[in-house]
Amino acid sequence: MSSTTAWMVVGATSALCFSIKLFGYYVPERWLAHPRLQRVNALIPISLLSALVVAEGLVSKTSVVIDHRAAGVAVALGLLFAKAPFPVVVVGAAGASALVYHLH
Amino acid sequence: MTDERRQTVRDALSVAVTVGTYGVAFGAAGVAAGFSVLQTCLFSLLTFTGASQFAAVGVMAAGGGAASAIATASLLGTRNALYGLQMAPLLRAQGLKRVAAAQITIDESTGVALAQSRRGVHAMRLGFWITGGGTFLFWNLFTLFGALGAKALGNPASWGLDAAVPAAFLGLLWPRLTTTFLRVVAITSMAFALVVTTWLPAGLPIIASVVVAIALGWGER
Structure with missing residues (x-):
């Protein structure tokens, strides 16, 4: 850039x-x-954030790649299911990803 | 200060401090994506809407173009217009005060303000200004810490910063998935983004996922 x-x-x-x-x-x-505008507008953040999870966690350039980042996202998902607060989720994901990155 | 007033201030400050500290994740993400410390801090001062900021640096980090980054961030920010619509008759702010109110109109300030409705319009105003102003202060402070920290650390992947960004998006998404329908929208959007990844230029699958929101939000349910 x-x-x-x-x-x-x-x-x-x-x-x-x-x-x-x-x-x-x-x-x-x-x-x-307008109800339709309100309905679509309420869904836009959900669609964009979902796509961003995929694009940042599972994609490299224009191909789907499972690497150290996927490990981080998997840990984040587990922590969210366990009702962990946001900072714990982010730090946990970073830690798991860094670990896999260095083991590789 | 009455007890109720004190309770509103306490609610507002706890949200402001908690959310403000997340700024450290944005600061790190901005620098990891290739923005300078100054540019990363300007995002928090001038854009000041978390998901949009993460999206702008996220699309650039994913190799997307500037137009795609700007458009994705702006679309994520459209909900703030609807918040402004709700806040305008409540705040009745004019001139510069209205400009300041607009800048701090985000999920958190609107959320705390609306949550004070049973305490009356003064509590709602108080909740809005303290949550918005406090979040602005802490978010910017912690963005600076995160940006300086990431700059000192070097290679983002070595510290897991490249995974911290999708984790942050997942963390922002999670509390919004309050119904089965919204979870279906999220999973459909993820599947859509994965499928179109191989045949769209980098960064475009993100903004293209808006078609899922339009398709599923079009009809009544």
Whole structure:
């Protein structure tokens, strides 16, 4: 990633995310009140976060790869089932992944 | 200060401190993805919506293009507009105060504000400002710690930082999966992303998964 690309991502993401927040304070309520829009909007974070888990944990470039990261994600899943708090989940996943990375 | 007021402040501060410390994971993820410490900190100051920030650096780390990163992060941020819609009549903030309110309109500040509804509108306002302001403070502070820490550690894979990012996404996703239908949406989206990975450019499967949200959210259920 070039420095220009990095700055563009930081700048554009920040500008758009802030504009979206401010938009909510100015838009007439009926514009966003459509039930279909609300239903889809509620599902968007779930779809994107799910895809991000896969893309970050099981994919390298454009192929599906099971490596040390998958071990980390598996441990994270187990910790979430055990109702562990967020920091424990993240640190547990990192620890498991690092362990597999070094054993390999 | 009345007992109820004190309870609202306590609720707000506990959320702000807990969520704020997660900033350390974002700081580390930003640097591991190839952003500088300054750029990573600017994300937390200016973007200030956790899932979108993780998405922007996550798509870049996955080899995606800038447009894909920006679009994915923005789509994840659209829910904040709906929060603003709920908060606007409650806060009645004008001018610069409204700009500040918009910037701290996130899952946590809206959640705490709405949870105070039985304590009245003043408690809701108090909950919003303290949760939003407190989270902003701690999130930025811990982003800096995480970014400096990751820079000092070096190779991200050696410390498991490359697995910490998908784990963070899973941790953000988990509390949202409150019904069977939402779990079906999550599993379908994961399967969809896996299937399209081999024939879409890197980074695109993430934003493409929105079609699952549209398809499953279109009809009434």
